Amino acid sequence: xxxxxxxxxxxxxxxxxxxxxxxxxxxxxxxxxxxxxxxxxxxxxxxxxxxxxxxxxxxxxxxxxxxxxxxxxxxxxxxxxxxxxxxxxxxxxxxxxxxxxxxxxxxxxxxxxxxxx
Amino acid sequence: xxxxxxxxxxxxxxxxxxxxxxxxxxxxxxxxxxxxxxxxxxxxxxxxxxxxxxxxxxxxxxxxxxxxxxxxxxxxxxxxxxxxxxxxxxxxxxxxxxxxxxxxxxxxxxx
Numbered sequence: 001x002x003x004x005x006x007x008x009x010x011x012x013x014x015x016x017x018x019x020x021x022x023x024x025x026x027x028x029x030x031x032x033x034x035x036x037x038x039x040x041x042x043x044x045x046x047x048x049x050x051x052x053x054x055x056x057x058x059x060x061x062x063x064x065x066x067x068x069x070x071x072x073x074x075x076x077x078x079x080x081x082x083x084x085x086x087x088x089x090x091x092x093x094x095x096x097x098x099x100x101x102x103x104x105x106x107x108x109x110x111x112x113x114x115x116x117x
Numbered sequence: 118x119x120x121x122x123x124x125x126x127x128x129x130x131x132x133x134x135x136x137x138x139x140x141x142x143x144x145x146x147x148x149x150x151x152x153x154x155x156x157x158x159x160x161x162x163x164x165x166x167x168x169x170x171x172x173x174x175x176x177x178x179x180x181x182x183x184x185x186x187x188x189x190x191x192x193x194x195x196x197x198x199x200x201x202x203x204x205x206x207x208x209x210x211x212x213x214x215x216x217x218x219x220x221x222x223x224x225x226x227x228x
Contacts, residue, residue, distance in 0.1 A: 004160070033215060040126070042206060042220035043161070056215045090160055098215045105151070106216065108160030 002027065004109035006091050012115045018079040021112045025072050025093030031055075032074040033098060033106065034066060037088040046089075049074055050097045078114075086116045120144045121209050123219035131227050136194040138222050140207035143188065147209040151216065152181060152192050155204045164205075165192070197226045 005024040013019050025032050034046040045058035049068035066076040072093075078085055092106035122141045130136045138152075148169040153161035167174040167181045167190070174181050180193045194201055202225050208216040 035218070040220055043218035045215045045217070048215055058215070098210065105163045105166070108162070110158065110160045
């Protein structure tokens with residue numbers, strides 16, 4: 001079974017630009033969550049989508065947005081990039097929405113490393 | 118407001134000895150706790166979990182202990198192996214809310 005696939009793996013942008021990251025969940029998984037990882041901050045929750053609907057949203061500005069398609073693939077977009085947006089963006093999938101599945105386990109992709117210059 | 122805290126950013130342990138990673142939380146509504154392991158250039162992978170109705174869960178070399186009164190959980194790895202060297206994240210959830218992660222602890226197991 002293929003794992004969670006994130007593209008691109010690495011990218012460099014400049015301040016003010018916008019970026020779109022893509023995530024393909026494990027086949028059959030309908031929940032996709034996005035996290036931002038920065039040094040010392042752990043994994044900060046961005047948002048979760050289930051069946052094309054945003055279930056939860058973290059405490060991030062409106063420049064961060066996402067969506068989910070009917071095939072469960074998800075994209076996140078960051079507009080007007082700032083230096084502080086440099087981070088590893090992780091996507092995770094699960095069969096059920098977060099907090100509902102018995103084990104609560106999320107399956108993570110390898111992440112997209114964004115550098116903003 | 119960090120609801121899940123890992124106060125030790127790093128830990129070094131000799132191979133064969135016990136590794137103890139700690140995690141504290143503030144939200145008494147958390148009812149499920151998980152540990153994830155992360156190697157460089159890889160996404161986190163699930164390691165072990167525990168429900169709030171239990172105080173211990175064991176899986177091979179890994180044991181998680183939960184002390185609800187102290188709002189504290191710990192991960193014990195016995196015996197520690199060099200391949201265990203990674204960043205360990207604890208996470209917690211409540212109801213249908215998303216997982217809240219700690220900031221991680223870098224474990225280094227010295228041969």
